[in-house]
Amino acid sequence: MSAMSTPATSAPLRGVVVGALSVLVVAAAHDLGGAALPSQSAAVALLAVCAGVGWMVSTVPAGRSRLVVALVAAQVLGHLTLTVVDGHHHGPLLDPRMAAAHLGAVGIGAVAVHGAERGIIAAAGAMRRILPIVLAVAAVDTDTVRPARPVTRVDAPARLLDLSGRGTRGPPARLR
Numbered sequence: 001m002s003a004m005s006t007p008a009t010s011a012p013l014r015g016v017v018v019g020a021l022s023v024l025v026v027a028a029a030h031d032l033g034g035a036a037l038p039s040q041s042a043a044v045a046l047l048a049v050c051a052g053v054g055w056m057v058s059t060v061p062a063g064r065s066r067l068v069v070a071l072v073a074a075q076v077l078g079h080l081t082l083t084v085v086d087g088h089h090h091g092p093l094l095d096p097r098m099a100a101a102h103l104g105a106v107g108i109g110a111v112a113v114h115g116a117e118r119g120i121i122a123a124a125g126a127m128r129r130i131l132p133i134v135l136a137v138a139a140v141d142t143d144t145v146r147p148a149r150p151v152t153r154v155d156a157p158a159r160l161l162d163l164s165g166r167g168t169r170g171p172p173a174r175l176r
Contacts (some may be wrong), residue, residue, distance in 0.1 A: 010120060011058045017116050018070055019054020021109050023047055026078030029105035033098030035082065042085040049077045062117075064110075071109045075102045 023046055031037050038046060053074040060066055079094075079102060 010117065011062070013120060014062060014113065014117060015054040015056075015058025017054075017113055018057045018067070018074070018109075019050045019052075021112055022050040022053055022071065022074035022078060025105035025109050026050065026075055026082070026102075029075065029101040030079060030082050030098070033101040034095060035098070036086070038082050039086055042082050045081050045085045046078055049081045050074055053077065064114075067113060068106065068110055071106045071113075074109075075106055 023043075026046060027038055027043070053070055057067070057070045079098075
C-alpha cells in the first residue's frame with residue numbers, strides 16, 4: 001500500500017506527524033551539523049514553523065513527491081529559523097556537514113512518515129476487524145446502564161429563580 005492510497009481522513013494525522021517529526025529532525029540535524037541545540041525562543045519559533053508546514057501537508061492530497069517537498073521545506077525553513085533566532089552564522093555558504101545532516105534528515109523523515117502512514121492503515125484495518133467481534137461478545141449489564149432509582153423532576157417556584165434581577169439597577173443617586 002503506497003502513500004497515494006492513504007484515505008483522505010488520515011490527512012490531519014499526516015500533517016501532525018510531519019510537523020512534529022520536522023521539529024525533531026531539524027533540531028537534531030542542526031545539532032549534528034555543528035550548531036548548538038536551539039534556545040527556548042528558537043525552539044518555540046521552530047515549533048511554529050514546523051506546525052505551519054504540518055498544516056500545509058494536511059491540506060494537500062497525499063503523495064511521495066509532495067511529502068519530500070514538505071520535508072525539504074521544513075528543513076530549509078527550520079534551518080533559517082534557527083539561524084536567525086539563535087544568531088548562528090556560518091557564512092554565505094552552508095557548511096557541508098550541516099547540509100548533509102539536513103539532507104539526511106529529509107530521508108529519515110520521509111521513511112518515518114511513510115512507515116507511520118502504513119502503520120496507521122494496518123492498525124485501523126485490524127481494529128475494523130476486531131472491534132465488531134469484541135462488541136458482539138461483550139455482554140451489556142442492563143442494571144448498570146439504568147439508574148437504580150427513577151429520576152424525578154422537582155418543579156421549583158419561579159420566584160426563587162427570579163430573585164437576582166429584582167429592583168432598580170443603576171449608579172447610586174447623586175448626593176446633595
